[in-house]
Amino acid sequence: MRISLQAELGDFQDRHTIYVFARKMSFLAVTLSSVVILLILPPLDWMGVLPVPLADGVVYGVVLSWLIGGAVSSVLSVAGHAMHQLSVSRAEFEQLSRTDVLSGLLNRRAFTEALERADGDACLAIFDVDRFKAINDRFGHACGDAVIVAVSAILAAAFDGRSVAARLGGEEFGAIVVGGSQAQRIEKVQSVCARLAEKPIAADNCVVAITVSAGIAELGGGRGKAGAYSAADKTLYLAKALGRNRVVHENEGLHPGWRRHLPQDAAAARAMSADCDEARLA
Incomplete structure (x- = not known):
């Protein structure tokens, strides 16, 4: 699965784009965390250093993955909202700088x-x-x-x-x-x-x-x-x-x-x- 991590400022003029982007990044964080945990837990259990049974470790790992995904989603939502406000303000300022106030026509x-x-x-x-x-x-x-x-x-x-x-x-x-x-x-x-x-x-x-x-x-x-x-x-x-x-x-x-x-x-x-x-x- 390939998800682009590039986000241009102009994309954040729409609130829907913010939440879609945040969900994509959250899903990516959950997926990567789960893969890392599943790769690490079996070797740790084989070496006898895993403090809990392997099945419990997998459950804890999945829960941790979702916690990480939620944290990523929250951070991106807050940052995206700030970018949205900045983008809207920039667009409004650009529009005002090109518009005659009284007539509403181009200046x-x-x-x-x-x-x-x-x-x-x-x-x-x-x-x-x-x-x-x-x-x-x-x-x-x-x-x-x-x-x-x-x-x-x-x-x-x-x-x-x-x-x-x-x-x-x-x-x-x-x-x-x-x-x-x-x-x-x-x-x-x-x-x-x-x-x-x-x-x-x-x-x-x-x-x-x-x-x-x-x-x-x-x-x-x-x-x-x-x-x-x-x-x-x-x-x-x-x-x-x-x-x-x-x-x-x-x-x-x-x-x-x-x-x-x-x-x-x-x-x-x-x-x-x-x-x-x-x-x-x-």
Whole structure:
């Protein structure tokens, strides 16, 4: 019989594993003790140094074996329970370190790690709640938090499975949309923005109608993740500059027809930039 004595810390996140492991080790201790006693007792009896009859010695040996097995099981159960608590605490800490507390989505750190692993048929979408600072100023931060929670719930439901969503900070969110064609990924982002715009959010004695702007950049194709993030951020800015409540893909951002919608003078450009910056810092 072969029983592995190797136990990894991750195996002890389940209490059942602890007791199974302890029973296995107890059985092994009983078996080894019994074998040792049965091998030692006959020679001792033959040499006349066994203080009791051989039959009684065998009985005492079996009892001793079970006592040893019980002791081993108890020690392993206590040690396993301690390892279980340590493992659970470690897993919870790791989960907290990767999760945004308010939204329940991945935080920026975890999203960056997911972005580094993403490749192939995928795109990066950055969302920003339009005029979020005005919501906080008018209705209060409790209502602003309710908006963040509501937006997060819709993003989490829309981007599950291979796709992931995260809160990047403030009212800015990110999503890695995996699978499908480029047109299908764009359509999915557009549908999420449309869903957010069509249903007002009720919280803290206020009802808030929101819109969301989004910028999309494709992943893969030999471009670095930093370049893709920068492209998505620029298209988000363009969506804001074009009047908000829209989705802009990086390919659309190159279209000459969009330029006439941008601020024509420096003062207007600075105002637009300040407005976007305030929204992101709200």
